[in-house]
Amino acid sequence: xxxxxxxxxxxxxxxxxxxxxxxxxFSQLNHIHGEKxxxxxxxxxxLAQGFVVALLEAELIEEPGAHLLGTMLLRVQNDAIxxxxxxxxxxxxxxxxxxxKVQPSLSDQFTIIRGGLEGxxxxxxxxxxxxLDACGLSPESAQWEGAMAGVxxxxxxxxxxxxxxx
Numbered sequence: 573x574x575x576x577x578x579x580x581x582x583x584x585x586x587x588x589x590x591x592x593x594x595x596x597x598f599s600q601l602n603h604i605h606g607e608k609x610x611x612x613x614x615x616x617x618x619l620a621q622g623f624v625v626a627l628l629e630a631e632l633i634e635e636p637g638a639h640l641l642g643t644m645l646l647r648v649q650n651d652a653i654x655x656x657x658x659x660x661x662x663x664x665x666x667x668x669x670x671x672x673k674v675q676p677s678l679s680d681q682f683t684i685i686r687g688g689l690e691g692x693x694x695x696x697x698x699x700x701x702x703x704l705d706a707c708g709l710s711p712e713s714a715q716w717e718g719a720m721a722g723v724x725x726x727x728x729x730x731x732x733x734x735x736x737x738x
Contacts, residue, residue, distance in 0.1 A: 589627075589632060589633070593627070593632065596623070597620075597623065597641070600616065600619065600620045600623060601620070601644065601645070601648045603616050604616040604617055604620065604645075604648050604649060604652055605648050605651065605652050605655075606652075607652055607656075608656075609656070610653060610656055613649060613652045613653060613656070617645060617649050620645050621642075621645065624638055624641045624642060624645070627641070651713065651714050651715070652714075654713075654714040654715045654718055654723075655714030655717070655718075656714075657718060657723055658714055658715075658717050658718030658721055658723050680696060680697040681694040681695065681696060681697070681736075681737040682694060682695045682696075682697070682699075682700050682734040682735060682736055682737060683695075683734075683735045683737060684732065684733075684734060684735075685724075685732070685733040685734075685735060686730055686731070686732050686733075687730045687731060687732075688731070694737060695734070700719075700720070700734050704716055704719055704720075707725070707727055709725075719733075719734060720734065722734065722735055722736065
């Protein structure tokens, strides 16, 4: 869930928190999302977890509120890690995806590998986009970019990978 959607949901779920606390929380989430290393993400997440515990101990939130904050934190952490994996692990492939966005005629077919088995037909770029959309991924998300760069994604308990045909 994007940060803007979480921010819109916030006043409905936790109206007792001051604007200062809300600003601090979303600043922490933005910091996690923008970290450049997995270690940085882990450190920022630990700080945010401490913030949630402090709010709970100060009785500014109750257990359901802490659960909501924890869920938000987990979503942002997962998105940040996926973004880093797409950028760092894939490396050269990420550059190829960028070039293909600039010049989509270079290659617009993909081999689909599901559960380690290669499919018997190629998928078009539009079919891959439709599939990712049906999975609920946003084109702006790190998971979408990772999937387009060849990073495996988990769908219904099965690993799926799209490999661009070159």
